[in-house]
Amino acid sequence: MSAVVESIMGENAKPAGPAGSHPPAAVNSQAPASPPAAIPARRAKKRLASGGLFMRVAPPLLGLALLVLVWQIIALKTSSFPTPWVTLKEAGVMFADPFYRNSPNDQGIGWNVLASLQRVGTGFGLAALVGIPLGFAIGRVEFLARMFGPIISLLRPVSPLAWLPIGLLVFKSANPAAIWSIFICSIWPMIINTAVGVQRVPQDYMNVARVLNLSEWKVLTKILFPSVLPYMLTGVRLSIGTAWLVIVAAEMLTGGVGIGFWVWDEWNNLNVPHIIIAIVVIGVVGLVLEQLLVALAKAFTYEQVNN
Template sequence: MNNTSLRVRAGLVSIVLLAAFLGIWHIATRSTGTTTTMSPEYAKLMGLTATQGKSAMPGPLDVGAKLWEHLKRPFYDNGPNDKGLGIQLGYSIARVGTGYLLAVLVAIPLGFLIGMSPLLSKALDPFIQVLKPISPLAWMPLALYTIKDSSVSAIFVIFICSIWPMLLNTVFGVASVRKEWINVARTLEVGTIRRAFTVILPAAAPTILTGMRISIGIAWLVIVAAEMLVGGTGIGYFVWNEWNNLSITNVIIAILLIGVVGMLLDQILARFTRMVTFPE
């Protein structure tokens, strides 16, 4: 009961904070009335920013109206530079999904091998230590040069940035499976393959999933920047395109949606993590 009341109170505080933020935003960007006297024709030319003291920054009502417009027609396609937000987000999610899944396919089996072999672990450590801190965007020119396809290059960048947290967490998870669980499998004469699937994988799964959750977050951070570079489609490209159009409203909407999608991706992985976590 105490827990529910805490949740209700927290929800109330969240709503109050949101309302305060929107209110301040609204007040800060509203028109302040006529500031200069000029001929109506000239005033029309100058726009509300010059004549009414209106901020160039859109207010919450403008953003809300525009967002509603976008949400009503998320999948329209009027050519390369005018696509619905749903299409743009779809491109970004597809790139992140492809790059991320490829990274899962490489990182988890490789992490298993490295984690189970102290020799490999030691031998590969210097490479991982050097490769890990490289900004994924630094790979972009090399990717463009070798792959010669901007869309695939973006996927490669996602692959390379999401592989490290998964790889390192898998190695750590596999290497730190409790000795006693391994010993149980050994005394039961369980073979290496069966041991890997019945003892090591379930024991390391929470750590591996934590790595996957970190990776999806990084991949979603990187896709925006990658798409700004490669252009064409995607939410990152949309942001840059709207900046070039000087449509701050659309930029704000894109920022909001990037946040929401990122949160959803994180929540999905969090749910998977909870599914494989075991209480001790």
């Protein structure tokens, strides 16, 4: 033990200089220190951040500027087409009071958007109540998949507006017919994506459930639903976009209060600036609905980690 200690002490001990020698000179503390390595790294990080901000902001602004430029050129070539400045002034007047109500056929754009959203919400909700459970059943039971497969393949390509006369014939009213069109166009993405998600559940999960003798309810709630949720939300996101597209066209044909009917009424009045404003509003509302469901899908989507 003492030998080991002595050997360690011998390695760590500094060799003594010859007798009478002076200790080494101290390092001059006033010598300029080299710049720390963190400063160039910080500067590079700032440059990357500024470049990333530029790439996020500049392209959309350039795209909007190009759109306004093309719009201005068209307005200069066509006297009946309003310029961006005229449309902007009309938008200021319109959005100063978007919820006025003078009569059933003379209401602000806010009421029309809310009426369309109400129809979309009703039809979309009914489609979710029917389509999601049906998608689980089709994906889980092969017999149902074979039975409903030809029906879905036949009816899915049909234009949603082709179902509008059927709704008018059955319901005898424009509002339920529009909701029916939303329902029939929204249900197919939910059924297909949910069924595909169920069929892509790893077989190992189902084998474990079979070994543990889990009930069908436990398999559904503990295994299938968490695994299928990302697929299901993708179907929901596709459905809401289609529903918002269809309601505008359906309201143009059925009339009443709604953003589609409002656009058609403004066309009859030859109020082109209001039509352009309505187009922008329809796009913004559709974008907001899309982004909300994208955020919801990201919140419930997970990535499988490979060991």
